[in-house]
Amino acid sequence: MQLSLGPVLYNWAPERWRDFYFRIADEAPVDVVSVGEVVCSKRAPFFAEHLPDVIERLQQAGKQVLLGSLILVSLRRERRQIEELCASDNGLVEVNDLTCLRSIRGRPHAIGPYVNIYNETSAAFHVQQGATRICLPPELPLSSAAVIAAAVPQAVVEMFAFGRVPLAIAGRCYHARLHKLSKDNCRFVCEKDPDGLALKTLDQQDFLTINGVQSLSHACTNLIGDIAALREAGIGSLRLSPQDCDMVAVARTFRDVLDGRGSAEEASGRLAELYPGVAFANGFLRGQPGFSFAHA
Amino acid sequence: MELICPAGTPAALRSAIEAGADAVYCGFNDETNARNFPGLNFSRDELRKGIAFAHDRGARILVAINTFPRASATALWQRAVDDAVEAGADALIVADIGLMDYVARRHPNQRLHVSVQAAAANPDVIAFYVETFRARRVVLPRVLSVVEIAEIIRETTCETEVFVFGGLCVMAEGRCSLSSYATGKSPNMQGVCSPASHVAYEETAQGTTSRLGGFTINRFAPQEAAGYPTLCKGRFSTALGDGYIFEDPVSLDATTLLRGLQSAGVAALKIEGRQRGRAYIESVVRHFRRALDTLEDGSEADIVSLKPFTEGQASTLGAYRKTWR
Amino acid sequence: MSHSSVASRPLPTIPPLLTLAIRPLPLLPLQLVLGGFLQRILRRNPGLLDRLGEHRYARFGIKPVDLPFAFIVEAAPPRLLVVRELPQGLDARVSTSLANLLALVEGRVDGDALMFSRQLGIEGNMEAVLALRNAIDDAGLDLPGELASLFGPLGEPARRSFELARDRLTGPPEEER
Numbered sequence: 001m002q003l004s005l006g007p008v009l010y011n012w013a014p015e016r017w018r019d020f021y022f023r024i025a026d027e028a029p030v031d032v033v034s035v036g037e038v039v040c041s042k043r044a045p046f047f048a049e050h051l052p053d054v055i056e057r058l059q060q061a062g063k064q065v066l067l068g069s070l071i072l073v074s075l076r077r078e079r080r081q082i083e084e085l086c087a088s089d090n091g092l093v094e095v096n097d098l099t100c101l102r103s104i105r106g107r108p109h110a111i112g113p114y115v116n117i118y119n120e121t122s123a124a125f126h127v128q129q130g131a132t133r134i135c136l137p138p139e140l141p142l143s144s145a146a147v148i149a150a151a152v153p154q155a156v157v158e159m160f161a162f163g164r165v166p167l168a169i170a171g172r173c174y175h176a177r178l179h180k181l182s183k184d185n186c187r188f189v190c191e192k193d194p195d196g197l198a199l200k201t202l203d204q205q206d207f208l209t210i211n212g213v214q215s216l217s218h219a220c221t222n223l224i225g226d227i228a229a230l231r232e233a234g235i236g237s238l239r240l241s242p243q244d245c246d247m248v249a250v251a252r253t254f255r256d257v258l259d260g261r262g263s264a265e266e267a268s269g270r271l272a273e274l275y276p277g278v279a280f281a282n283g284f285l286r287g288q289p290g291f292s293f294a295h296a
Numbered sequence: 297m298e299l300i301c302p303a304g305t306p307a308a309l310r311s312a313i314e315a316g317a318d319a320v321y322c323g324f325n326d327e328t329n330a331r332n333f334p335g336l337n338f339s340r341d342e343l344r345k346g347i348a349f350a351h352d353r354g355a356r357i358l359v360a361i362n363t364f365p366r367a368s369a370t371a372l373w374q375r376a377v378d379d380a381v382e383a384g385a386d387a388l389i390v391a392d393i394g395l396m397d398y399v400a401r402r403h404p405n406q407r408l409h410v411s412v413q414a415a416a417a418n419p420d421v422i423a424f425y426v427e428t429f430r431a432r433r434v435v436l437p438r439v440l441s442v443v444e445i446a447e448i449i450r451e452t453t454c455e456t457e458v459f460v461f462g463g464l465c466v467m468a469e470g471r472c473s474l475s476s477y478a479t480g481k482s483p484n485m486q487g488v489c490s491p492a493s494h495v496a497y498e499e500t501a502q503g504t505t506s507r508l509g510g511f512t513i514n515r516f517a518p519q520e521a522a523g524y525p526t527l528c529k530g531r532f533s534t535a536l537g538d539g540y541i542f543e544d545p546v547s548l549d550a551t552t553l554l555r556g557l558q559s560a561g562v563a564a565l566k567i568e569g570r571q572r573g574r575a576y577i578e579s580v581v582r583h584f585r586r587a588l589d590t591l592e593d594g595s596e597a598d599i600v601s602l603k604p605f606t607e608g609q610a611s612t613l614g615a616y617r618k619t620w621r
Numbered sequence: 622m623s624h625s626s627v628a629s630r631p632l633p634t635i636p637p638l639l640t641l642a643i644r645p646l647p648l649l650p651l652q653l654v655l656g657g658f659l660q661r662i663l664r665r666n667p668g669l670l671d672r673l674g675e676h677r678y679a680r681f682g683i684k685p686v687d688l689p690f691a692f693i694v695e696a697a698p699p700r701l702l703v704v705r706e707l708p709q710g711l712d713a714r715v716s717t718s719l720a721n722l723l724a725l726v727e728g729r730v731d732g733d734a735l736m737f738s739r740q741l742g743i744e745g746n747m748e749a750v751l752a753l754r755n756a757i758d759d760a761g762l763d764l765p766g767e768l769a770s771l772f773g774p775l776g777e778p779a780r781r782s783f784e785l786a787r788d789r790l791t792g793p794p795e796e797e798r
Binding site: 073079114116170177179199210217290 | 364369421439511513532538
């Protein structure tokens with residue numbers, strides 16, 4: 001089974017962002033790395049100057065590079081970005097919005113977790129259009145994933161296996177709203193929260209994480225105890241989503257379990273040390289509330 | 297501009313048409329549509345009768361089959377499509393790409409509308425739906441401003457339908473798993489957002505607390521106006537302060553923007569609320585019928601307030617005027 | 622259409638003095654009349670049970686906040702109890718003024734709108750409440766008509782007195798504008 005690293009979803013300082021990927025290239029046992037700003041088109045220019053270096057370093061290290069597209073595309077400038085992305089030959093485009101399809105269909109591409117593929121007929125449609133990899137929506141239960149994986153054996157089917165899970169995307173920026181700023185004049189306040197901004201209930205229960213226009217879970221997805229079931233379901237790749245923690249160590253922990261070194265239980269304990277203070281969740285996999293966590 | 301109105305029951309369908317709807321949208325009483333609520337929606341027989349009632353009065357029926365079919369159960373959704381076509385539906389409102397493909401192949405002459413749940417937010421993706429599935433109309437997501445809508449219309453051949461009243465998705469439609477994170481039930485899969493089965497109200501001296509899947513969503517003082525127990529319109533707590541972090545409990549009311557939407561070239565105006573009662577349907581439909589008629593003949597609108605029907609007893613122009621941009 | 626919406630304004634409540642005056646009245650006669658009424662409505666509107674689905678077996682507590690008693694209603698088998706206080710263990714409770722209750726039953730107000738303006742309180746199994754609301758809204762119940770049919774030859778006088786009483790409480794149906 002492959003390990004893939006999803007794009008950094010938070011607004012990290014550009015140098016930190018670059019150095020993160022350099023270290024991933026040099027040290028992380030992942031097969032596939034998805035790069036690019038997918039959350040907010042306003043952030044993209046900051047990373048643009050480092051992107052070629054990052055891609056080159058990853059490819060030299062033998063990683064397959066995916067170029068993530070923006071999740072919500074509405075502005076003219078965003079549509080132009082999509083067009084340029086789909087025309088580039090730096091790597092496989094990871095489609096996060098169907099806007100890409102018009103220009104990319106017929107050519108090989110990947111489908112990211114933001115595209116609604118809930119069943120085998122949609123998966124087959126996308127494979128027909130040229131999809132070779134499909135990262136399924138995080139809320140999809142394993143029973144559905146298994147049916148999909150069986151229906152499109154020619155594609156690598158991936159599931160979201162580590163990290164706070166993306167739950168929603170909006171036109172409006174909640175970081176800006178909280179800081180009483182307009183979206184156009186946001187002063188990039190989201191950079192203050194490299195692991196997102198915690199949102200609790202009025203009773204101070206941990207609940208969600210705000211990341212600009214994106215809302216994620218508070219809990220961190222952890223499927224390390226479900227690897228046997230994922231394998232059996234025909235899942236070909238596990239996605240690790242970068243959090244503000246040692247992602248190289250997270251990748252190694254997953255790799256160890258995939259390669260049969262050590263138990264899932266120990267590995268889960270290790271993940272809890274690497275990303276402390278955040279509850280784990282895997283409920284979506286069982287068709288349960290996403291925040292819930294059950295040991296396999 | 298056409299007036300497209302919701303109906304969750306046959307009685308509501310009749311009310312909507314009598315109040316001046318050009319078309320009514322509705323769904324089957326199962327998980328194939330995004331308002332899969334207890335006691336709501338249409339049996340096959342009720343749909344056939346509803347279509348006959350509408351056609352007798354020159355109105356049309358659009359059938360929403362706009363959830364994403366469950367893997368290995370796609371036949372259930374395909375049967376919904378077949379039955380709606382058979383019953384004489386004037387259009388199908390579909391979100392799933394596999395199901396659109398099915399409609400385009402199996403029923404090539406059936407009018408296909410792209411559901412708001414597909415969140416088609418720009419001309420390129422709309423063109424994709426038109427070219428691939430011969431979609432005739434797209435229901436635009438509620439993240440666009442009137443200016444952006446006008447731009448889209450300039451660049452597309454597809455008819456556009458926009459929401460003018462009712463519940464407002466704060467997040468991009470069809471791309472939100474907040475409800476399933478808290479409850480295990482999602483709009484995309486089960487056709488429910490913040491399902492009644494997981495909602496609890498608790499009355500205390502401080503007022504009413506609403507909970508969803510065990511998470512506190514809001515707390516209302518005794519006389520304070522309330523909204524649906526949806527996550528995106530709840531009160532929460534952050535290091536920067538407490539309150540309505542995503543959106544206040546408000547409903548969309550675009551009555552004052554009708555002229556702008558008309559000049560933008562919008563083909564149809566949609567009222568949200570298949571889960572609402574006949575009283576809502578009657579009042580809201582009549583309000584917009586009158587507003588549209590006065591728009592056509594240039595007379596002054598004598599329009600009653602729809603405030604009592606709105607969440608939080610307040611309305612917003614939503615993304616149509618992006619004050620937050 | 623029988624009536625148009627009355628939801629554009631809040632409905633009045635029964636004056637406290639009147640509430641006080643009816644407090645000592647015995648409940649059994651009321652229970653017998655209303656129980657018969659419920660049976661008749663369910664018989665004449667079979668669609669109600671269909672829409673209630675599994676929730677037809679639920680026990681609903683209905684509390685008119687301006688009356689000194691409350692109702693426990695079950696649809697299958699049809700049963701209506703009049704009680705001073707609602708007991709524990711009901712599936713769902715609905716509380717609102719009598720005027721709102723009548724308007725809801727006749728589909729003249731929107732339940733969600735009443736909830737938003739805090740004129741309607743609901744607790745318990747929300748699915749059951751929704752199913753009940755949707756079933757009733759679709760049935761398009763004509764309370765005066767149902768009442769008239771219950772009273773046989775005295776139907777017309779019964780209808781007229783009910784309408785008079787209701788309209789005094791809720792105001793007459795609005796004119797078609």
